[in-house]
Amino acid sequence: MSGIRERLRPLWVRLILGALVALVFTSALRATYGAIHRNNNIAQLEELNQRTLQRAEVLVDYAVETLADLETSGLSSCDNAALKRIQQISLYRGSIKDIQVLDADHGLMCAGNALSAELGVANFDFSAAFPAIQENIYFHDITRNNSGIFGVALHISKDTTYLAVLNLDSLLFGIFPEQVRQRARADLIMGEGVEVASQIPDKISTATSGEQIEFVANSERYPLEVSFSVDATVLDTWNFEVKNLADEISLVLGLIFGWALLVYLSRPASFVQQLRRALLNGEFVPFMQPIFDISSGKIVGCEVLMRWVKVDGEVVAPFSFIPTAEQSGLIVPMTRMVMVDALEKLAPRLNSDKNFKVAFNIVPVDLVSESFESQVCKIVKDAGVSRGQVVLEITERQEFPDKGKAISTIKKLRNLGFRIALDDTGVGHNGLSNVQQLGADIIKIDKIFIDRVGVDASATTIVQMLVRLAHELNMRTVAEGVETEAQLSALDACNVDEGQGFLVSKPLAFAGFEKLVSEQAFCAWGAGIKDFAPKGFPTTDAA
Numbered sequence: 001m002s003g004i005r006e007r008l009r010p011l012w013v014r015l016i017l018g019a020l021v022a023l024v025f026t027s028a029l030r031a032t033y034g035a036i037h038r039n040n041n042i043a044q045l046e047e048l049n050q051r052t053l054q055r056a057e058v059l060v061d062y063a064v065e066t067l068a069d070l071e072t073s074g075l076s077s078c079d080n081a082a083l084k085r086i087q088q089i090s091l092y093r094g095s096i097k098d099i100q101v102l103d104a105d106h107g108l109m110c111a112g113n114a115l116s117a118e119l120g121v122a123n124f125d126f127s128a129a130f131p132a133i134q135e136n137i138y139f140h141d142i143t144r145n146n147s148g149i150f151g152v153a154l155h156i157s158k159d160t161t162y163l164a165v166l167n168l169d170s171l172l173f174g175i176f177p178e179q180v181r182q183r184a185r186a187d188l189i190m191g192e193g194v195e196v197a198s199q200i201p202d203k204i205s206t207a208t209s210g211e212q213i214e215f216v217a218n219s220e221r222y223p224l225e226v227s228f229s230v231d232a233t234v235l236d237t238w239n240f241e242v243k244n245l246a247d248e249i250s251l252v253l254g255l256i257f258g259w260a261l262l263v264y265l266s267r268p269a270s271f272v273q274q275l276r277r278a279l280l281n282g283e284f285v286p287f288m289q290p291i292f293d294i295s296s297g298k299i300v301g302c303e304v305l306m307r308w309v310k311v312d313g314e315v316v317a318p319f320s321f322i323p324t325a326e327q328s329g330l331i332v333p334m335t336r337m338v339m340v341d342a343l344e345k346l347a348p349r350l351n352s353d354k355n356f357k358v359a360f361n362i363v364p365v366d367l368v369s370e371s372f373e374s375q376v377c378k379i380v381k382d383a384g385v386s387r388g389q390v391v392l393e394i395t396e397r398q399e400f401p402d403k404g405k406a407i408s409t410i411k412k413l414r415n416l417g418f419r420i421a422l423d424d425t426g427v428g429h430n431g432l433s434n435v436q437q438l439g440a441d442i443i444k445i446d447k448i449f450i451d452r453v454g455v456d457a458s459a460t461t462i463v464q465m466l467v468r469l470a471h472e473l474n475m476r477t478v479a480e481g482v483e484t485e486a487q488l489s490a491l492d493a494c495n496v497d498e499g500q501g502f503l504v505s506k507p508l509a510f511a512g513f514e515k516l517v518s519e520q521a522f523c524a525w526g527a528g529i530k531d532f533a534p535k536g537f538p539t540t541d542a543a
Contacts, residue, residue, distance in 0.1 A: 454490025
């Protein structure tokens with residue numbers, strides 16, 4: 001994520017991205033609304049198709065019930081009373097246009113409409129009938145001219161059949177919405193493809209696309225089918241009275257989303273994200289602070305301290321980022337990066353002077369991790385230096401998450417040749433109990449005691465006690481934060497082995513440190529350590 005933020009840092013990039021996201025989001029909203037609207041229209045047309053079929057079924061049901069009611073009315077006599085009854089039914093029941101009585105050969109005996117035969121709705125081929133599920137009910141194509149007229153026959157007996165002539169055209173498709181009517185065709189089909197009635201647009205709409213969507217509903221009781229063929233544009237335009245409003249809402253939401261993304265991308269990265277980006281960019285580099293022999297003043301090694309050198313050259317002090325790095329766990333890969341860099345640069349000196357040592361700060365949680373031992377061994381091997389010249393300083397800022405694992409790991413590391421130092425001994429978590437339990441090689445006496453040594457009797461006593469304890473446990477001592485010759489003299493009197501501090505040098509970048517160590521060989525120790533550093537030596541590159 002930090003890499004992405006880096007690429008999106010220019011404002012014009014974020015503006016373009018925000019505009020693109022707004023455009024895409026707006027288009028997506030419109031497409032989504034369009035798809036929902038289209039699906040709703042499909043569902044409505046499917047429902048309309050079913051309702052049309054149900055309407056046809058109801059009209060047929062009505063005709064069948066009417067014929068069944070006439071079975072006991074003496075209609076087959078074809079007398080005047082029977083004909084009057086037929087005519088009343090034709091008058092009052094709108095979909096039934098005529099009722100006919102047929103003989104055993106299905107010939108016309110009588111009809112309510114005296115002109116039925118002349119009009120071509122009588123004496124038709126009964127062999128072409130389409131049977132219904134219900135026994136004795138048959139459907140007949142009478143006119144074959146897509147007029148909406150067809151016959152429904154009820155066999156009363158082997159000698160008598162009642163036939164109702166129906167016309168559904170005027171009633172069937174009245175439920176079609178006007179917006180659909182001019183871009184859709186509807187057909188009532190009987191049997192196997194016989195078109196009984198159709199609704200065909202009066203004129204072809206200019207909005208048609210040519211693509212047709214089919215909807216078909218089949219009756220489970222009668223040989224009837226209702227088929228819709230709708231132009232595809234109907235699905236996108238019908239019921240879309242709020243299209244403009246939907247477009248405006250989509251645009252507003254798209255702009256809001258694009259603006260929100262722009263604001264999000266414009267936020268400064270969190271400090272942890274900045275550390276991650278710096279880690280990817282290789283901005284954590286080693287600075288070296290000399291470790292010198294108290295008695296002779298000779299530089300015998302260095303402590304590698306991490307500095308954050310940003311791409312613009314700014315050097316960030318460790319107290320500004322180390323605590324956050326430790327809390328976030330980033331301190332581990334940062335430490336590995338610095339170790340690799342430092343050992344690669346110091347390898348020539350370490351190989352030419354086998355007594356020279358280099359120390360690295362290690363947090364307790366890293367020490368007890370499963371991969372620590374193997375990773376450190378690999379880094380040292382790849383650098384081509386001796387493990388015995390590498391000191392691992394256990395810092396005091398964190399408590400050991402597993403004291404038993406720490407003791408075991410330290411023992412393994414010492415057996416492998418590494419030397420272990422306890423940083424800031426006497427304060428924090430590195431108390432005397434750790435000196436006893438962890439089995440280290442070096443005690444580093446905290447600066448809080450060095451500041452008062454030789455001045456405060458209690459501080460001097462503590463330093464002497466730590467030196468005596470270290471020597472009894474076969475450990476060496478290193479004084480941290482040596483800044484004055486008075487401190488140096490007091491530490492020499494206390495038999496402290498080594499020291500480090502501003503009296504010799506601040507932490508230096510590698511070039512400065514290498515120059516300092518190289519020039520030491522040409523500088524006599526003389527009257528004091530103040531003459532140790534070459535005159536005019538640049539220490540301003542330290543953080």
